[in-house]
Amino acid sequence: MTASPRSSDDASAIDEIDEEDIVDRIFDAVVEQRLPPGTKLSESVLCEAFGVGRMRIRRALLLLASREVVDLHANRGAFVASPSPRQAREVFEARLALEPKIARLAVERATADDIANLSAHLLKEHAAHHEDSRQEAIRLSGQFHLLLAQIAANSVLLRMMKELVTRTSLIIGIFGAPSVTNCRDDDHERILDAFKARDGQAACDLMVEHLRVIEGSLELQNKTGGAVDLVNLFRRK
Amino acid sequence: MTASPRSSDDASAIDEIDEEDIVDRIFDAVVEQRLPPGTKLSESVLCEAFGVGRMRIRRALLLLASREVVDLHANRGAFVASPSPRQAREVFEARLALEPKIARLAVERATADDIANLSAHLLKEHAAHHEDSRQEAIRLSGQFHLLLAQIAANSVLLRMMKELVTRTSLIIGIFGAPSVTNCRDDDHERILDAFKARDGQAACDLMVEHLRVIEGSLELQNKTGGAVDLVNLFRRK
DNA sequence: GTTGACGGGATTGTTAACAAAATGACAGTC
DNA sequence: GACTGTCATTTTGTTAACAATCCCGTCAAC
Secondary structure (H helix, E strand, O other): OOOOOOOOOOOOOOOOOOHHHHHHHHHHHHHOOOOOOOOEEOHHHHHHHHOOOHHHHHHHHHHHHHOOOEEEEOOOEEEEOOOOHHHHHHHHHHHHHHHHHHHHHHHHHOOHHHHHHHHHHHHHHHHHHHOOOHHHHHHHHHHHHHHHHHHHOOHHHHHHHHHHHHHHHHHHHHHEOOOOOOOOHHHHHHHHHHHHOOOHHHHHHHHHHHHHHHHHOEOOOOOOOOOHHHHHHOOOO | OOOOOOOOOOOOOOOOOOHHHHHHHHHHHHHOOOOOOOOEEOHHHHHHHHOOOHHHHHHHHHHHHHOOOEEEEOOOEEEEOOOOHHHHHHHHHHHHHHHHHHHHHHHHHOOHHHHHHHHHHHHHHHHHHHOOOHHHHHHHHHHHHHHHHHHOOOHHHHHHHHHHHHHHHHHHHHHEOOOOOOOOHHHHHHHHHHHHOOOHHHHHHHHHHHHHHHHHOEOOOOOOOOOHHHHHHOOOO
8 A cells, every 4th residue: 555645744734654664665665665674774764764653664674674674783773684595595495386376366356447557567567677777677576476365365475475576576686696686577568468368377477487587587506606795694693 | 770570480591572572472372263253352361371562562563563464553563363263264265265275385395304393393283283282283283284485485474364363262262162172183184195195286186175164163143132143243343 | 228428558651871882983904 | 914802882672750532330311
């Protein structure tokens, strides 16, 4: 849910910023790779940024940490997570467990409106690709997967997918070649075809293939060279 | 410096209680159905119970709420969650998406030690059943599923399963017939057989069947009668 | 007899001050 | 010149007091 565009300057109106809003905003920033892995999330800076007290920020950071999107170091602060190769593999394994099933459920439950929304979404994805707006392209390709979970109409699965999609953005930021975008929208197109044909099995299979391609495009081996070793080794824990 | 009011602390060495510990302790209590749905979790009482400050308790409750094991009502406090029939269905749908895959992975990755541990676990389950220790039986049958996730060696999946198993206990507490225990350990036995035969597909299929049986034993329709209608309708939200 | 209003008591939410720890700079030494 | 130990600053973690909200028992009115 995107935040409603209300002017936050209005002091008389309801300024109630839920900590969920803060969490979502940071989620989005991570997905769009505006917050690279390792970025320090200073409490005071975030207080300033969101115009809320320190307590709210602290709760938001705790929630983000519980989703493993930020790492909390005692007495040192919060940092955007830097997934290890192992964590990256675990995230993709979880996605491979969840998303094929989600795709199937979504096909079974999609209304005509849902399919129309998906089509419209793909148009936006295409446009972003052609306009070379990398951030928007990344955001939309992640959003596509969340849309499927939404169509599947299961809030538990949707919440899990939000976490996994966000962490995938971090993973691609670390292990992906610079030219690689999140998803090839061709794959999304074919998944949409499966929706139109109401072929749940096809959607399932296409999703498996899609995820395998993405994971395969990453460099998950220890591609460390020289001094970088220490940086990556001792970054955390 | 104000000494922490250690009124009746155990003389155990560990004074440092992580909020993760508190979360786990409450998770366990919920799994064992010692904390029925709707139970109020008062901050001051929990402070007393765990011997920690209010901040720790608040953080623990926030984490529990993010796992949807407790509901947080503004200005009213924290309550053990009371899953709706819809939420119950969502939880089982998520388990059906995850656990067959987890079972397959676990079979593929199980060492001889892992299988021995599973066997030992099943003996404990049997013993608990025969001794009619209901709480222990419930705890162990949930633990079995977590053991599989642990053998699958995927921390993401393990964390998700912890949440789902806990919520399942709440669901069974609400919608299960009083005599029904969490899982029939016969099913667990057969899954173990699949491990011994190294038959991942069989484990996968058995898990699907196992979960379907559990869900089928619940009364997820609106089994309301008379005055109960209002209570269930307006219980929350 | 039921309904609505009121106030005491208790619990939660927030703020601010305080304590503890880590970072970074600086100086002294080998 | 590089390394190490110390100190000041900054940032995080904790505690305690304060404010706001809600629950519940009481009471009056219809």
